[in-house]
Amino acid sequence: MTSDKSNLLSSREIQSIQLWISKLKRYKDLSTEEKVIKCKRRLKFSYNVIGFGKHRIVYDLNNGYVLKVAITRWGIENNKTEYNIYYNCPEHLQINLCPVLEHGDGWIIMKKADTNIPVDSRFKDKIRKLKKEFINHGIDPKDLWSANLALSEKLEIIVIDYGNFQKKDE
Incomplete structure (x- = not known):
């Protein structure tokens, strides 16, 4: 279940994401980097981008949480998957998943995790x-x-x- 309300995002931010998601088809032939640039320009968030992948861009909300916004249709599905797996897996496995706080159409808010895994x-x-x-x-x-x-x-x-x-x- 998605929501158009958030305790952490303003209604303007939600509307910006909804507008961005409604225009994704227009950008399907762009490179990932070009999609990231277009997304940042469209959303006009004051948050820092701390990463991106083929399907999503990640913003630091500066409050211990991150916002992942889809930059492709597959990114929308990635967000739904994270929400569904987090809330529908056994509790002993859930502790190994980054907690999901909120999600909506094309976005998800998760706890920020900073530490990388040592390669040993x-x-x-x-x-x-x-x-x-x-x-x-x-x-x-x-x-x-x-x-x-x-x-x-x-x-x-x-x-x-x-x-x-x-x-x-x-």
Whole structure:
């Protein structure tokens, strides 16, 4: 279920995102970098962009949360997937997913996670075990690699980008 209301975004920001999403088709043939530029110009947010991928741009809301806005139709689906997986997976797996606070059509707000995963055998083993756990619970953890991971304060692995995960029953 999506919403056009937010506790963290203003109604103007929501309207800007809705307008951007309604125009996505117009930009489908542009490169990712060109889409990011167009999105930033259209939204006119004061927030800093802290990253982007093929399908979404990520803004730092400066309050411990990030805003992911779709820059492709697939990005809209990535946001829906993150929301659905977060709220429909077992609790013991949910603690390894970056928490979702709010979402709407084409956007999602999640907790910000800063720490990168060290590339050593201890964390590689933890990642393998986590992948197996997701699979055992009917979730295909596509894109489970270090760039999409962070560490919690307790040094637990947190998946910060799980938009390409897939529930096996879907």
